[in-house]
Amino acid sequence: MLAYSLDLYTAHDSPIHHLAPGVKLILSVLSLVAIAATPDGAWPAYVVLAVLLAWATIVSGVPLGLVLGRGAASAPFALAALTVLFTTPGQPLADFDVLGADLLVTQAGLVRFVSILLKSWLSVQVAVLLTATTRFPELLRAMRGLGVPAVLVATARVAYRYLAVVGDEALRLLRARAARQATVDGGGPGVLWRARVTGGMAGSLFVRSIDRSQRVYQAMLARGYDGDVRLLPTAAANLRDGAIILLIAVLLIGIQILARVVWI
Known part of the structure; x- marks a missing residue:
């Protein structure tokens, strides 16, 4: 049989690797929600989120180039948002004649497009970091432990x-x-x-x-399959796990508040 590996896990002895899979899954979901909720044009918020992701990548010991390389593979899909350049009303920036059609690029459309690109890139980096520090069976076990059907x-x-x-x-x-x-x-x-x-x-x-x-x-x-996959029980959450989740949640909420009050 030909070898065909889908395992994206990168073995390292780091604090992030030693975190419980459920904690990493919850933190990843919180990060994705925060990225999606960041207002368009709040550039300092995107910079802070990118710095936090870079810091987590460095702490994990996963090569930064590996994370960026895997994330770059999804870049073409973000180009699907190209139409917002011409469909978002706002102050005109440029006018293009394409096959007889007049395409007007607006400032609001450009801000929206760049924001979508940044959100897509940051979201992919979160997913790449999660899969690089957690084995897939452990993720499944964590999902089951968190109540996923x-x-x-x-x-x-x-x-x-x-x-x-x-x-x-x-x-x-x-x-x-x-x-x-x-x-x-x-x-x-x-x-x-x-x-x-x-x-x-x-x-x-x-x-x-x-x-x-x-x-x-x-x-x-x-072999006795009845619709459910038997998984080993996950370790019970402790006070340290709860403190980490609470700390990151407060940090992400603070970024969202600043993005809407100061950085917008």
């Missing part, structure tokens, strides 16, 4: 493991295509051939995934 936890657990199986099937198909695309003159096949083969690969991968999922599910039933 068992069916959602079981679905996430099975999907995470099954993605590796689907990835292995995709690698097999790519290897088969590479073995069949050579030509006598040394050139590559045409675009139409590539498109036809890619479509066939997608269909074959879908059929194989459905067939594999049915066999995996039957094997799970044969």
Whole structure:
């Protein structure tokens, strides 16, 4: 079987790694809420949040370049907010003629667009830091301990493991295509051939995934699966965990107050 690892965990001996998974999950959710609630144009608030994330990354021992590199992979998705440049009313900054359409960039639209980019980037950094300091099974255990429905936890657990199986099937198909695309003159096949083969690969991968999922599910039933995944109990929260959560929550609330009163 081809190796196909989805584990984003980075092993280090740091205070953040030693935090309880439930604490890290709660802090991550609080951080995401704070980032989403930050007003547009409150630039000092975004700087403070970025500094806090950078500090947490340094304390965790996870290479800063690794966190930034993983976060950069999601940058193209943030470009979906590009339309706010032209749809937000406000003071005009620039006017573009694109295919006969008059696109007007406003100051409010530019502020909104940059704010969305910063929110997206900071949110991804939070998720990357969480997965780099916490193993996925520990996250699932923490979710279950915090009261997340068992069916959602079981679905996430099975999907995470099954993605590796689907990835292995995709690698097999790519290897088969590479073995069949050579030509006598040394050139590559045409675009139409590539498109036809890619479509066939997608269909074959879908059929194989459905067939594999049915066999995996039957094997799970044969081993006593009843819809719930048995997980080891999580350690009870202590006073230290509560103090850390309270401290970070107060800090994030303070940032939000300053963002609305002073920095806006």
